[in-house]
Amino acid sequence: MAVRLFEGSDHAEAYLKFRVAPQELIGIIMSFMEKRTRNFHLAVDVGCGSGQGTTLLAPFFTEVVGTDVSPAQLQLAPTDGGPSNVSYRQCPAEELPFECEEVDLVTAMTAAHWFDHRRFLHEAYRVLRPGGCLALLSYTMDMELEYGDVSKTLNDICKEFYAALFPYRNPHIGSNSVEIYAGMFHSCPYPDKEWNECLRVRRHVPLSGFIAMVETFSSYRSLKETDPAEAAQLSSRLRNKLLAVMKTSSPDAEVIMIVKYFYWLARKP
Template sequence: MAECLYEGKEHAAAYLKYRVAPHELIAKILGYMEEKTAKPFKLAVDVGCGSGQGTTLLAPYFTQVVGTDISPAQLEMAQANSNPPNVSYRQCPAEELPFAAGEADLVTAMTAAHWFDRQRFLQEADRVLRPGGCLALLSYTLDMELEYGDVSGTLTDICEEFYAALLPFRNPYLGPSSTLIYKDMFDSCLYPDKEWDECFRLRRSLPLNGYIGMVETFSSYQKLQKKDPAEAERLSNNTRNKLLSAMGASSPDTEVVVVVKYFYWLACKP
C-alpha cells in the first residue's frame, strides 16, 4: 500500500461511527455480477476494508467475505463489531493479497483504492479473480452537500468554505482529484467488459454533528488536526455555528440530509 493512514485507534473509531455505508452501491455491484457471471458467489475480498462497514454488507451474497487492511487499529475495530459468521479479516497490503490465483469471485475496494500502489493493486486483483469474476472500485468526492428546508444552497456554500480551508492539507499523493485517479485506473484496466459511473448521489439523514464528524475523519482534516489542534477545533466549531445559524436551529443534533456524491467502476474478468 502506497500510503498508510487511518492507523490510530481514535481515528478508526471515528471512521466507524461517522462514515456512510454505501448500501445502494452494493446493490449496483451485485446487479452487475448477476448479469455477467454465474452463481454461486463464493468469495468476496474487500480490500482496504477499514472498520468493515462495507465488508459486512457483502455477507448475504457470498459464502465467504474477507476484509483486508494494512491498519491494525482499523482491523481491531472491524473485529470488535457484530460480524456475520461468514465474515473475517486479514492484515495485509492491498498489493499482496493472501489468496490463491483465481480464488475470488469479487475484489472490491470502497473508498480506499486511491491510497494503494494502483497498478500493483490492479495486477494483484487480476491474479486473485477467477475468470468471470468482478472488480468493483468506488469512492466519493469530498464536496458533500447538505439539504435542510429552503436553506440548502446556503448550507452547501458554508460546506464549500469548510472544504476550501482543508484543501491545503490534502495529501499530495492524491493529486488534485480523486475522480481522476479512479478514471485513470478504469482506463488502464484491460478487461473489455467494464462500466464507469461518475456521479451516483447517495442521501442520508444525519444529525448535523454527524456531518461534522464525517468531515473530521477525512485525511486532510486529520493532517490539520495533527499540525494545529486548536485551529482544527476552531474550524469545526465555526462551521457548525454557521450552519446552525443558517438553519435557524440551536441543537447540533438537528437532522440534515447529507448528499454524498459517489463515483464507481465495475469490470468483469474475461
C-alpha cells in the same frame, strides 16, 4: 497499501461511527455480477477498514474476507456478533493472501486511491477467477446538505470549509480523486467494464454527525496534526455558521446529507 493512514485508534473509531456505509452500491455491484457469472463463493474487500462495507457483502457470498493494512481499523471490525461467513486479514492491498484465480469479487470501497494503483490492479487480476469481477468505488469530499429553504446557503458555507482543507490534502491523491479512479479504469484491460461518475446517496443525519464525518477526512486530520487549535476553530466556525442559518441552537437538528459516489465495475475475461 502505498500510503498508510487511519491507523490511530481514535481515528479508526470515528471512521467506524461516522462514515457512510454504501448499501446502495452493493446492489449495483451484485446486479453487475449476476448478469455475468454464477460464482458467488469468495469476495475480498480490500482496504476494508472496520468492515462497514465488508459485512454488506455477506448475504451474497459463501465467504467474505476483508483485508486492511491497519491493525487499528481491523480491531474494530465485528468479529463477534457479525456475519459468520465474514473474516478479516491484515495485509497490504498489493499482496493479497489468496491463490491465483481463487476470488469471485474484489472490491475496494473508498480505499483504492491510497493503493499502488498498478500493483493493485495486477494483484486483483491474479486472484480473480476468469469471469470474476472488480468493483472500485469512492466519493468526493464536497458533500451537500439539505435543510428547508436554506440549503444553498448551507452549501456555500460547506464549500468554504472544504476550500480551507484543500491545502492539507495528501499529495498522493492530488487535487481530484475522481481522476485517480478514471485513470485506473482506463488502464484496466478488461473489455467488459462500466464507469459511473456520480451516484447521489442521501442520508438523514444530525448536523453534528455531518461535522464529525468531515472531521474524519485525511485533510482535516492532517490540519489537526499540524495545528490542533486551528482545526478545532475551523470546525467550530463551520458548526456555528450552519446553526445560525438553520436558526437553531441544537447540533442534533436533522439534515439530509448527500454523498456523491463514483464507481467502476469490470469483469475479468
